[in-house]
Amino acid sequence: MAVQSWEERLAAANAAATTNNTTSTPHKKPKGFFREWGDAILFAVVAATLIRWATFEAYTIPTPSMEHSLLVGDYLFVSKLHYGPRTPQTPLQVPLTHQTVWGTSLKSYSDAIQLPSYRLPGFSEVKRNDVVVFNVPFEDQHPADLRTNYIKRCVAVAGDVLEVKDTQVYVNGKPAENPPQSQNRYFLQVNEPVRDKVFQEQGISDFNSPTGVPQAQMTQMGPAYVVDATPQTADYFRKQPFIKGVVQDKAPAGQGEAEVFPNNPDYPHSTPVFTNVAKTWNKDNYGPLQLPKEGQTVQLTPENTPIYQKIIMRYEHNEGVTMQNGVLLQNGKPLTSYTFKQNYYFMMGDNRHDSLDSRYWGFVPEDHIVGKAVLIWMSVDPYADAFHKIRWSRLFNFID
Numbered sequence: 001m002a003v004q005s006w007e008e009r010l011a012a013a014n015a016a017a018t019t020n021n022t023t024s025t026p027h028k029k030p031k032g033f034f035r036e037w038g039d040a041i042l043f044a045v046v047a048a049t050l051i052r053w054a055t056f057e058a059y060t061i062p063t064p065s066m067e068h069s070l071l072v073g074d075y076l077f078v079s080k081l082h083y084g085p086r087t088p089q090t091p092l093q094v095p096l097t098h099q100t101v102w103g104t105s106l107k108s109y110s111d112a113i114q115l116p117s118y119r120l121p122g123f124s125e126v127k128r129n130d131v132v133v134f135n136v137p138f139e140d141q142h143p144a145d146l147r148t149n150y151i152k153r154c155v156a157v158a159g160d161v162l163e164v165k166d167t168q169v170y171v172n173g174k175p176a177e178n179p180p181q182s183q184n185r186y187f188l189q190v191n192e193p194v195r196d197k198v199f200q201e202q203g204i205s206d207f208n209s210p211t212g213v214p215q216a217q218m219t220q221m222g223p224a225y226v227v228d229a230t231p232q233t234a235d236y237f238r239k240q241p242f243i244k245g246v247v248q249d250k251a252p253a254g255q256g257e258a259e260v261f262p263n264n265p266d267y268p269h270s271t272p273v274f275t276n277v278a279k280t281w282n283k284d285n286y287g288p289l290q291l292p293k294e295g296q297t298v299q300l301t302p303e304n305t306p307i308y309q310k311i312i313m314r315y316e317h318n319e320g321v322t323m324q325n326g327v328l329l330q331n332g333k334p335l336t337s338y339t340f341k342q343n344y345y346f347m348m349g350d351n352r353h354d355s356l357d358s359r360y361w362g363f364v365p366e367d368h369i370v371g372k373a374v375l376i377w378m379s380v381d382p383y384a385d386a387f388h389k390i391r392w393s394r395l396f397n398f399i400d
Contacts (some may be wrong), residue, residue: 033355036288050093054085054120055370059133059149064207064358065349066151068181068230071275072207074394075378083371084122089115089145091169099146102208105271111143117367126345127365128171129179130154131373131399134347137315138267138361144368153179156291158343158366159319160249163287164359167250167352170287179400185249185353186234188225194242199253202233205383212383221247228351249353251282260286260359265306267361283352283359291346297339302326307362308338315365316341342366373399 005118031039061074070076090109094101097108128134132154135147136234142148142150156162163169165185169176188194189374196213199205203228206214214225226249229237238246251257258272263281292298292311300308305328310329313321320327321330328335344363349355357362379394 010068021269022077023062031143045095052096053080053088055080058377059151059373060194061151064205064228064354065351066131067152067183067228067351068203069153069179069350070151070373070376070380071088071379071391071394072205073380073391074237074371074376076399077377078371079374080122080371082123082374083126083369084120085227086145086367086370087115087118087120089117090143091115098149099142103111107138109143109146114143117145126154126369126372128154128157128160129177129400131371132364132375133345134261134364135370136311136361136384137364137368140269141313147368149370149390150347154345154349155348156346158291158293158345159296160292160346162346163289164283164285166253167248167284169348172277178348181304182350183229183230183354184234185226185228186237187221187245187247187249188227188237189221189244189247190223190225190242191244192242195226199227202229202236204229204233204360207340221245228354253285255282256280257282264360265309265362268287275306276305277307289346290400292340292344294340294343294366299327299337300335310362311344311365312338312342315367345369375399384391 006384014102055335056077056079059076059078061070061072061076063070088113090113092111092113099108100106102109102180113323130153131151132290133149133151136150137144137147139147155169155176159314160171161173162171169178190293193216196211199213204214205212209215214227216223216225227309233248234248237243256263259266260278260281260283263278264270264272265275285393292308298304298308302364305326309323309328311319318330321335343364343366346358347364348357348359376394376397376399379390379391381391
């Protein structure tokens, strides 16, 4: 009998193992080109969807309602982590879309299935002066989580008492801090045209003008430019010899506007009419108005029903609620009191006279809050030439 050394036995064992593995494990066919690309695209879509839902999402500023804090053409990152991401209410949706399929008017979702919405824990709650992105609550042609995204500043939170006196916001009886770049509307009285360059140097744009440059018009004060500007810019014009006068546009106290909430209780579906609560309110002299808070109970009266009717009928998903002759009914019986199921917020644009905000359509429900605007990552001037298109000084600025 032949004798094998230890090395020979080890070599023989390895050879046998290799033979067994070769015969027992079939050779795998490599993935095809389209299969590899399909798997890669699927992974990218799933990853991007999760990141967009749970962490950060990119937005752009299309309107001047937040000027000059945020400019038309600013591109933002909005944090979902601060207030906590919301679970999807509308699960049947094309990934990475909002209301329509990219570049078309086709709906990107089906509302056949609607789920309860919950919010995961976040780093913080919504605070006063936060710049917040939210689904605008007055829309009803889309589910709540797919309504148009608005961006405004939260000026009052649940439980606060808000009031505006002569354009100054007060919260719980104390003057609120004004954002340093907030704007008001002014009349610049003139005898002759102002050079376009002056407005450009001062950062004043008219987004109703094709060139973005304000044009003189005839006003109740004579020839004037009507501009939105910061108080510092208004002071600059007061010192210029080519300006006759600078007059701030203000709605007088006591002169009510039927368009403001709750005179227009179900904007845009209701007919504006003066109510007993808000018959003297206007955009510059508003309130006092207390914001509803989760767990708070209010007694319903004919006077305060316009304030709460949208909350009870729409935002809190109550069944069997109707309105008849100014009285809220549930299953045919009058509601005499109501306990709120969630918190509500009051949002205003920093460009106070060019902002469709809570003064006109009311409260923002907590379940409509999307996230906190935290960073400007790109800024493009829509009226600049190709060499000055990017506003380099605004890149990677944090949002206050």
